[in-house]
Amino acid sequence: MPIVVTLDIMLARRKMKSRDLAAAIGITEQNLSLLKSGKVKGVRFATLEAICATLDCQPGDILLWQPDDDPAPT
Template sequence: MAIVVDIDVMLAKRKMAVGTLAERVGITPANLSVLKNGRAKAVRFTTLSALCEVLECQPGDLLRWEPD
């Protein structure tokens, strides 16, 4: 996939656990894991917005494009 999800990077910068992020965003840890590991086919804007709010970042801090 050409879109890379950098949630791990932001979690490390914020010193936050995956479970904490999932709880604060309002999604299950399993769904966050799917997104975090690049296995998601889509992400809702409401989820992306919540991630950005909790992690205090921009969407571009979480998603980036890389050529295949």
């Protein structure tokens, strides 16, 4: 899929655990894990807004468009 979720990187930069982010934005750890792994087909704008507000970032900081023929980000 050409949309890559880089939420793990932002969590590391903010020194926040997935469990804490999930609690702060009101979703389950399992749903956050699915989002982080890119196994979801979509994300609600309200969820994206809550993530960005909590992590003090922009959507482009956690979502990356990468054509299928490009290598994975490092």
